Amino acid sequence: MQTPSQHPGHEPAGRREWIGACVLSIACLIYSMDLSILFLAVPAIVVDLDPSASELLWINDIYGFMVAGFLVTMGTLGDRIGRRRVLLIGAFAFGIASALAAFSSTAQELIAARALLGIAGATIAPSTLSLIVNLFKNEAERNRAIGIWGTAFALGGLIGPLLGGFLLQYFHWGSVFLINIPIMLVLLVVAPFLLPEYKSPDSAKLDLFSVVLSLATVLPVIYGFKHMAADGFQSQHLVPIAVGVAFGYLFIRRQKRLTQPLIDLKLFAIPAFTASLLVNLAGMFFVFGVFLYQNLFLQFVLGLSPLEAALWSIPSSIVFTVMSLQAYRFTNRFGPVNTVLIGLIINAAGMLSMSIAAYSENLYGVLGSTMIIAIGFVPVVLTTTGLIVGTAPPERSGSASAISETSAEFGGALGVALLGSFGTLVYRIVMAGADVTGLNPAQAATVRATIGGAVETARGLGGSALQAGEGPVWLEAARQSFSTGFASCCLLASLVLLILAATARTIYARAHIDESAIGSGH
Template sequence: MSTLLAPPRPRAATTTRARRFAALAVLMLPVLLIAVDNTVLSFALPAISRDLDPSATTLLWMVDAYPLVLAGLLVVMGSLGDRFGRRRMLFIGATGFAAFSAAAAFATDSWMLVAARVAMGLFGAMLMPSTLSLIRNVFEDRTERRIALAVWSCTFSAGGAIGPLVGGVLLAHFHWGSVFLLAVPILVLLLVAAPLLVPESRDPHPGPVDVISMFLSLGALAPTAWAIKSMVHPDERGAAIAAVAVGVVCGIAFVRRQLRARTPMLDVRLFRSVPFSGSVVMNMTAMFSLTGFLFFISQHLQLVAGLDPFAAGLVLLPGTVLSIVAGLVVVPIVARVAPRWVVGVALLFSAVAYTMVAVLGHGASIAALAIAFVMLGIGIGASETVTNDLIVSTVPAAKSGAASAISETAYEIGAVLGTAVLGTVLSLAYRAHVVVPDGLPSGSHAAAEQTLGGAVSAAADLGGTAGAALLDSARAAFDSGVTVTSGVAAVLMVLAAVGAWFSLRSVER
């Protein structure tokens, strides 16, 4: 592994500890913003639907356009940052993201909002790899860098978890556009403070811009990400399979081109390092675990337990806080304990969380779910700190932007998989158990058979004893699906812990 370490280089411009951590605080602004943006929109969809009256397909694109573009462009933008300057890419990304967030907030029709979300994904892809690679540049001391990466990981995980809380507060008092306008003051602060605190960095020998590789990277990631999200819909399954085929062909062509290039856009030889590859997979697994859990717990708390979005967010707050604490506490631990132990045990915490939900089933109380999320948060916070440190510390510093992009892509693909895979299992179990009474219009009947939200709306329209019976059946069916889903996820987390044990066994403290 030592052959992958960076050669000595001059110290960064941020020379004092206070300035380094001030720079870290500035770099956390876009991380928190983008993490919150991943989850906050779902709470604004009812209000958006009332104002803009989108079709079902358009509504889906409002949600999916942003993460699909983001995932598809992360590697490209990480490579451009290596070549043209990571801080420069951060500034361009922040300016564009703020501008199109404002455009989304004042969208007057549904496709204008979709277009703004596409642009936000484009500029968001400039932000995320830049933050992680700039941390590598600012923090040369291994212990300080671990602390910085712990803060980065916890900020990203916490942002996703507090999104529902933020959305609940904003939507209770303001127009739905406020969830987008939140980005503007945060990014303005970044643009003011970053030139004073964050030094520029780039690859000193970047080579020429490889446009073909950029298109191949986009062709590999974007169709694959879309296919993962679309595979659950029977009417889109054929297109999803075709998209996977396109992604595989582009991916193979991309790898072959990188192996032949004198200065590759992405050094795929990095994946020959088992610790590097293992850390990337563990990153993806952690986000799979987090987003899968949030997918069903947010629905249970609101549609089964009857909490409003703000109260549901409060239930998740202890787990969010302890995720941050675990990410920081693990720094001195991993200096004394081998990473395979730390990551393996952390992933077992996630397995315990899912096991609790699977065992308790429909009888799980709000307190029990909060405790389960605490266990999950501790596991996510600890594992992400260690794996992010391994990813950025086992590659040459000049390639930190590309390595950061790999880490970010793992995050996004993990998030997509968590929702798609566990969401599919949950949906299948729900459909198998829900009992929908006769007498509903065909549209309401189909909606009640498909989702818990559809059943809640149909029960309200039906009313009376029949409506109450449908609501009880739908809630029980949903929780039966949660039980099955949690059991599947628990097994996957145990397998991931075993994988971490073997893939990280050569890594020293």
């Protein structure tokens, strides 16, 4: 079994390695930014390109779909032909696709450019993470580098909307894509000098049929869950999910027969790898789902504007960023296993606190709970990411990195969809007995369906002041019903995270991870 301590090395990294890590992290920041930077540009794009409702949906979603679909392929391709080579090819394609997106004159052109951006973006996450593993032989330094890498992802999601808003204030909407180009040019120039090349010594040709099967597995499942999150649970959304699962079965069967599979299923026989992957997925599942609810809570229940909600969220965003930079200290001091287990317990405590604060509709309680969750969540996700890559054989670290990122994509999509559906179910059960006197049947159905529908109905009836505690009786009932659903999701998350901590403790104990190579106080 390959464990982190079997190939730790004790060579200290020099300036070249740290500059390389920073370059890789900036590339990740751009990749992460592109998942969110388009949100504020949508109104300008609608005016300029006049997309249909379906085209607008694809403009928003196609980048994430393509990233999720191609992560495994690009990670494995990096193992086969060289991780630096794949990263450089991806960076070049990312720059070209950014220019095409910026100067698109039709909705169809923009969709095609965003699809190419997604495919190119899928080279960045697994290649950068596996290259960091190659750059840093010392385990403590590697943990710190992974923390910087993780910080770039967190900052990308935060900076994307802010930078997008600034650019849109003064420039054409295409500027949100043009900022990618100079970063990718820098990467293309400096990467050959700073980054080592690495590929599997027994590389073989990529199995194209496996690539097709992997896409046919991932894309329908992500599509189904994203639409479930947007529209609520509807039976037709299960069809693409079922199709994806069926192709997934065929994909696994083929991997078992190939001597050089796209995904080495033997990785899942490593207990530490599988446990870390499960914890990583669960962490993303609950955090994405709960934070979606938090944003809706701030606006629909407490009556904050989007800008006010964003400003109130800045302190917790700072905690996330600081923890991303400092998480390596916890891992180096307590060891990866204890860091994961303690982090899960802190995360569970934060979720329980969030449940109480949500039910009582307390702004400060919700924001304080978010900070507690960040303190537990960030070290867990970054440490499990390190374990996922570190427990895989070196020649498969690109594939392992891609599996980790795909798991995170699935976890986030599942969390938003399933927790969203669970919270909506609680909302509708509680609202079933609400007094909706004064509303016609259509309005009553809308109010009882979602909190968004209730708030919009109130506004449509002339409710200009919709702060907490104001509005018709049924609107207060809707707010309390949403808070109850939010609290129920957080309570469920707390319980599952505690069970997961107990399960992970057992699996890690059986894995016999030797943590002696991880220095403390580095």
